[in-house]
Amino acid sequence: MIHHAELQHWTRWNIAVTGMNAKPDNPGPGVAVARCLREEGSFRGRIVGLGYETLDPGLHQRETCDSGHLLPYPAAGAAALLERLDEVLEVEPVDALIPCLDAELPNFIAIEAELRRRGVRMMIPGREQLRRRDKDRLPELCAAAGVATPDVRRLPGADFFDTCAVEGWAYPLVVKSVFYDAYVVNSPAEAKLRFQQMAASWGYPVLVQRYVEGDEVNLTALGDGRGAMVGEVMMKKQALTDKGKAWAGVAIDDPDLREVGRKVLSELRWCGPLELEMLRDESGTLHLIEINPRFPAWIYLSHGVGRNLPAALLALLHGTKPERLPLAPPRPGTTFIRHARETIVPIVDIANLTLTGSTLPAIGMLAHAA
DSSP states (O other): OOOGGGGSOGGGOOEEEOOOOEETTEEOSHHHHHHHHHTSTTOOSOEEEEESSTTOGGGTOTTTOSEEEEOOOGGGOHHHHHHHHHHHHHHSOOSEEEOOOGGGHHHHHHTHHHHHHTTOBOOOOOHHHHHHTSGGGHHHHHHHHTOBOOOEEEESSTTHHHHGGGGTOOSSEEEEESSSOEEEEOSHHHHHHHHHHHHHHHOSOEEEEEOOOSEEEEEEEEEESSSOEEEEEEEEEEEEOTTSOEEEEEEEOOHHHHHHHHHHHHHHTOEEEEEEEEEEOTTSOEEEEEEESSOOTTTHHHHHTTOOHHHHHHHHHHTOOGGGSOOOOOOTTOEEEOOOOOOOOOHHHHHHHHHHSBSSTTOOOOOTTO
């Protein structure tokens, strides 16, 4: 069978993008990915927004997405996700799909072959690749790659914070979940509070990591699946939200950070987008804090510096060789400043999305809240 994607160039593909949430203090990457594609000068395809909440702004921004559709929450499992995507595909032919949230990736990995049979391409890591970059396995990965990283420990309960000094864990410490959020804590009482918040929001295990004082620098890139790093873009945070997310950042060209990225992607043989979050201590050593297995929320900066990574991902899916991608040299000094804005939505559109799961009235939906 000849798939729709094989009939035309990637610039005319229909692209589905998840992660359309956009809380000002912790936005999802989906809207920024869609903006990168929309503003790629040659792109003429449709952009299909996929989200989990009726009020996800990207689902309603027609300048960003041509339509919006609700998905079942990741906890519903891979079968429910595939069933829902089949409903969407009945009215929205999709040539490629870009997952943008950590928690949904295991389900997309599970249904990748089924989606490929339906003509939907993805560039995502395998299950073992994804597992190796988990926060609790980061020391093991970094040891293999020759990269520095703070110690991390899985905690089944909060008693550790009363006795951690005996084991050589001095405050401040970092308490984080396996998926999202991290807090610096300075006392047992504060640590226990954050532990309970993490457990309530994201479940167990909760992780504790040694604190490193330093400047945060981030790298995002594509992995070609064979160990090469493609189109790296580097950024230093200049202003933070209360959750430590970048409200403003500046593009940098850092050879040491690039070398860490090269080592990590080579060790993982990573396929698809990822982000490295790192801290440079006062001695100049870079410490890898987290590896996010998708584009970061600041990915629009890649378009700003002439290295539009979402567009490059589609070109790679279409068969373009990495060395032939039109990626400009890094332009250090290019700055992004995030802002919040209102999206005006008719109440009938909210009602339609709530009732049918889609901004297109002809499509029904699963019980996505299940």
